[in-house]
Amino acid sequence: MGSGSRNYSANPNDYRLLEEVGYGASATVYHAIYIPYNEEVAVKSLDLDRCNSNFDDIRKEAQIMSLIDHRNVVKSYCSFVVDRKLWVIMPFMAQGSCLHLMKTAYPDGFEEDAIGSILKETLKALDYLHQHGHIHRDVKAGNILLDSNGEVKLSDFGVSASMFDTGDRQRSRNTFVGTPCWMAPEVLQPGTGYNFKADIWSFGITALELAHGHAPFSKYPPMKVLLMTIQNAPPGLDYDRDRKFSKSFKEMVAMCLVKDQTKRPSVDKLLKHSFFKQAKPPELSVKKLFADLPPLWTRVKALQLKDAAQLALKRMPSAEQEAISQSEYKRGVSAWNFDVDDLKAQASLVQEDEDIAEGKEEEENKFFSSSKDTSDSQLNVEKRNSDNSQQADFMLQVGENDVPQSDKRNGSIAEATTSTSEKDVGTGKIKAQAVKVGKTQSGPLVPGTVLGHYLPERGRLFERMSILSLLLSPSLEPTSLHQHDGSICQHWLWWPVGA
Numbered sequence: 001m002g003s004g005s006r007n008y009s010a011n012p013n014d015y016r017l018l019e020e021v022g023y024g025a026s027a028t029v030y031h032a033i034y035i036p037y038n039e040e041v042a043v044k045s046l047d048l049d050r051c052n053s054n055f056d057d058i059r060k061e062a063q064i065m066s067l068i069d070h071r072n073v074v075k076s077y078c079s080f081v082v083d084r085k086l087w088v089i090m091p092f093m094a095q096g097s098c099l100h101l102m103k104t105a106y107p108d109g110f111e112e113d114a115i116g117s118i119l120k121e122t123l124k125a126l127d128y129l130h131q132h133g134h135i136h137r138d139v140k141a142g143n144i145l146l147d148s149n150g151e152v153k154l155s156d157f158g159v160s161a162s163m164f165d166t167g168d169r170q171r172s173r174n175t176f177v178g179t180p181c182w183m184a185p186e187v188l189q190p191g192t193g194y195n196f197k198a199d200i201w202s203f204g205i206t207a208l209e210l211a212h213g214h215a216p217f218s219k220y221p222p223m224k225v226l227l228m229t230i231q232n233a234p235p236g237l238d239y240d241r242d243r244k245f246s247k248s249f250k251e252m253v254a255m256c257l258v259k260d261q262t263k264r265p266s267v268d269k270l271l272k273h274s275f276f277k278q279a280k281p282p283e284l285s286v287k288k289l290f291a292d293l294p295p296l297w298t299r300v301k302a303l304q305l306k307d308a309a310q311l312a313l314k315r316m317p318s319a320e321q322e323a324i325s326q327s328e329y330k331r332g333v334s335a336w337n338f339d340v341d342d343l344k345a346q347a348s349l350v351q352e353d354e355d356i357a358e359g360k361e362e363e364e365n366k367f368f369s370s371s372k373d374t375s376d377s378q379l380n381v382e383k384r385n386s387d388n389s390q391q392a393d394f395m396l397q398v399g400e401n402d403v404p405q406s407d408k409r410n411g412s413i414a415e416a417t418t419s420t421s422e423k424d425v426g427t428g429k430i431k432a433q434a435v436k437v438g439k440t441q442s443g444p445l446v447p448g449t450v451l452g453h454y455l456p457e458r459g460r461l462f463e464r465m466s467i468l469s470l471l472l473s474p475s476l477e478p479t480s481l482h483q484h485d486g487s488i489c490q491h492w493l494w495w496p497v498g499a
């Protein structure tokens with residue numbers, strides 16, 4: 001058993017590394033034994049050369065983690081540098097992250113009682129962090145860890161920020177930090193700044209992730225997710241297709257996923273919501289999730305083999321590059337930093353985009369609607385905002401077959417609650433448009449345009465992969481990627497203008 005009050009040495013020889021149990025954008029996590037106490041621990045080995053953050057930020061993360069004292073937040077016992085790697089010693093969470101668990105055994109998500117418990121424990125962690133002036137900034141299923149007794153802990157302070165920070169740290173809050181699918185709209189809008197309410201948005205996205213097995217828009221490449229988050233109505237649970245979930249769960253999610261951050265509830269308020277009042281203790285609802293599963297490291301190994309096998313099937317110009325890109329994206333990539341204004345400005349230079357963007361029908365927009373912008377906390381379909389008027393363009397460039405099931409499903413909210421014909425909204429109309437303009441994901445749009453402007457200013461990912469493999473590989477089929485060499489990037493220029 002771990003003990004927060006005991007001292008752990010900074011001598012790597014005191015730790016016996018056993019199996020690998022996880023990997024993140026810049027870290028590998030090992031199951032290990034702390035020899036002096038014969039105690040299981042987790043060793044997170046952060047590659048300092050691959051790390052986006054500067055050493056000061058890393059030190060800060062380690063410092064925050066060591067000061068943590070809450071049963072729902074993973075603390076670090078100590079940290080030290082070993083051969084250009086920072087080792088962070090933590091309690092071992094024997095069942096790994098919710099993300100891994102879903103990938104292994106619950107691809108369609110968990111049952112509501114487990115979700116309620118996991119989310120409630122996560123909220124307690126956020127409550128603690130917010131009260132101590134920290135914004136987590138990377139709340140997602142991959143950062144919610146589970147122990148065999150059902151204990152739930154929030155981890156990974158790689159991108160956390162202090163609300164009281166000034167100077168560079170404060171300024172960094174005007175950049176993108178987090179993981180695209182989970183990032184709040186205000187985090188993605190350059191210059192607007194954000195506060196602890198960004199964690200509430202990510203929490204809402206995490207709720208959807210736990211309910212469906214994946215985050216909304218997770219099949220799309222990161223830059224697309226970014227603009228969809230800004231432009232589309234917020235995602236949510238669908239009254240019809242998600243009927244197995246309770247009304248109070250749906251309401252709670254809708255409260256979190258309000259675009260206007262001032263209208264999102266605080267953690268404190270959220271904890272008082274009926275959904276959490278009725279949540280079961282995690283030892284009842286969470287523990288049973290892994291009752292019949294093999295040990296964590298066996299599951300992780302199996303997942304790695306599966307990922308590797310899938311990648312081997314694909315034809316890639318650089319298998320290694322693609323492998324990195326795929327795994328980064330699937331896990332959710334943290335710590336982004338790109339210039340959306342520049343992206344939009346470049347997009348607006350493409351005359352063809354403007355032509356296409358003009359005169360979009362409201363019906364087309366409903367295709368992407370998943371729930372209303374819940375600023376009044378009701379679950380009715382939102383009257384479409386004019387700023388969503390170009391959503392359909394996204395569809396055209398991707399092609400209807402690329403719409404994830406969940407998003408098609410979400411589209412039915414509009415269908416269910418308006419008089420619009422399901423076929424028109426759901427597929428027919430969009431398909432017709434795609435045929436009309438003849439532009440789907442496999443066809444070039446504006447030959448010769450380059451993506452150079454869209455490169456992030458910095459970012460650990462980009463030290464290791466090309467922008468093209470990053471942007472395109474996650475959702476596009478390899479065949480379409482490489483049939484049109486040099487034209488792939490144009491898909492990205494065909495984004496809505498003037499957003």
Ligand SMILES: Nc1ncnc2c1ncn2[C@@H]1O[C@H](COP(=O)(O)OP(=O)(O)OP(=O)(O)O)[C@@H](O)[C@H]1O
Pocket residue numbers: 021022023024025026027028029042044074090091092093094095096097099100138142143145155156158331332333334
């Ligand atoms: N204390 C722990 N006990 C058991 N497994 C852990 C522990 N910490 C992390 N893991 C596993 O390792 C994975 C990666 O860890 P972590 O998220 O800290 O890495 P990262 O590089 O910071 O990730 P990210 O991609 O979010 O930046 C987690 O998703 C989880 O499955």
